[in-house]
Amino acid sequence: MGKKATLTDVASLINQDLKSVIDFFSSKIEQHIGDKVDVQIGSTGKSGFEDEHVRKKEMLKALVLELHAGGEKSALKARFKEILGDVEATDIASMEQELINSGELTVDQITLLCDLHIGIFEDSLEKNLRPEESPGHPIHTYMEENRVAEELIADIRENPTPELIQKLADIEIHYTRLENQLFPMLEKKEFEGPSQVMWAKHDEVRQLIRQGSEVDAEEFATQVEDMIFKEETILFPTSLELLSIQDWQKVKNGEEEIGFAWVSPGDEWKPVTPEVIHEVEEPPQLADILSMQTGKLTLEQINLIMTNLPIEISFINENEEVAYYSDTKERIFPRSPGVIGRKVQRCHPPKSLDKVMKIIEAFKTGQKDVAEFWLNMNGKYIHIRYFAIRDNSGKYRGTLEVMQDVTSIRALEGERRLINWGEDEK
Structure with a gap:
């Protein structure tokens, strides 16, 4: 079978505009069937894969907007399974960003909807593999912390002691590291909507932490558990797709200053970056004296x-x-x-x-x-x-x-x- 080409590809190959190509084919079809055919110029000639990707995102957006308008969750979930099948984690994150960029929903509205639309899509998301990275990679460290958090959540549900609740409260260190190290890198990729939403969810958990021994243990455990799901099915896969090795090195470089929750990062991840390959010893610099307004x-x-x-x-x-x-x-x-x-x-x-x-x-x-x-x-x-x-x-x-x-x-x-x-x- 020969290679496939869109009409846009054909127009490019013969150095003609797209409308001329469509008019040519329309006239040939009319000669063959005897009826005039009106062909609309719609698609820009994307591949079938790209068209399907765009279609899925548009349907996701439509489902979330319908949910925002008061659509019934179980009916929307059934519709999702019927028309979309498996959804990629990055589609969820891109959808949130597009809804914010277009002004269709605000960050606050997305935050309120976050649990609901994740609930609709979670069956499909869980089929995607969670990212696995070498010990020392920031994602590996985040996930190691999540495993400890899950153990604490299980213990709290069995016996919610103040000591266990206080220990789980250290998850705030995990959130702070995300906010200060990972989120800035995503923002540089112009991907900031989902991170804003997650920061708002972090603050909801912080409000529970501030309640101390008066906190509802099950609500606290559930909120942390939900954040783990959002991280590992949306945030982490999207981050791995968007960030380069150099970006991840920058994320890692500032982690020690904030600290870690319950775990110590491994040291097996040693990325080879262009800076390492071309590393040279710089000559010692002279101690420059700066003239201040009142001294040096x-x-x-x-x-x-x-x-x-x-x-x-x-x-x-x-x-x-x-x-x-x-x-x-x-x-x-x-x-x-x-x-x-x-x-x-x-x-x-x-x-x-x-x-x-x-x-x-x-x-x-x-x-x-x-x-x-x-x-x-x-x-x-x-x-x-x-x-x-x-x-x-x-x-x-x-x-x-x-x-x-x-x-x-x-x-x-x-x-x-x-x-x-x-x-x-x-």
Whole structure:
């Protein structure tokens, strides 16, 4: 059998426009059957495989939109099985992104629908193999954590003790690593809708964690279990398809700063990247002395000062991108190198993003110069301040975030002078 060609392919081969080719075939058909045939120019000449892929995604979108309009779940599930069969995990993620991009649904609406449409598609999704990676690969580490979480969930359902619930609460480390390391890489591939939805679901789990011993153990276990399913049937397969080896290396590079839940990553995954192949020894650099406004410092000295200050600093430039954070030893909120260059809109949970953007807008317009907050968190009293940074002409150049644990400062009484330094504290 010879090769197949679409009408678009034929037009290209004979250097004619598509309409001329269609008109030619229409006239030949009319001569043969005696009736005029009106051929519509619809498809752009995609292969059968591409057409089927597009068709499946359009049907998925239609099902979810019908579900959003109040369609009955069991009927939609039956229709799904009848007309779509097996669905690829990446189709679900692409569908969510397209619904958000088109304005047909918002991130909040997708979040509300997430459990429902996963419920409709889960039978088909479970038939797809879960990704298996070498120990040390970020996906392998995520999945190892998920296996421990599943064991804890089973134990909680058998005997929901406060100790087990507290141990499962460490899943938040897993979520934080996803948000700070994996999600930024997906955003660089212009694939941000599904990650926004998952971040919103993470926050729902965090709300349960904050309830402590008062939490409904079964609800907590179910929420975590559902997130495992979403990760391993949608997020991870899609990430493996979109990200390169170099991307995964960047994801891995910042993991240690955030930490791991229950497991230690293996070291078998050692990717060979172009940087490794062409690795050369760079000559030692001279300690450049930078002239500051009031003095001179080397780059090393600046880094040492910033990392030893009793405060945490983050700087967002005028383009609303994270340009810097101080890598202090004791962190209030986890951060990793994956956040550098990330739009500030992607660095905050959806529920608080509106307030953050209002602060930045007030800084840009000159309405405000400072925004100040304080809160109790894990037994600590945290003071958070945002400062508008302007140049000598008054032009807005960015926002400085300063955070400090002021628990011990609030407890100070009386006075202690320099002359008293070294005396035993009572």
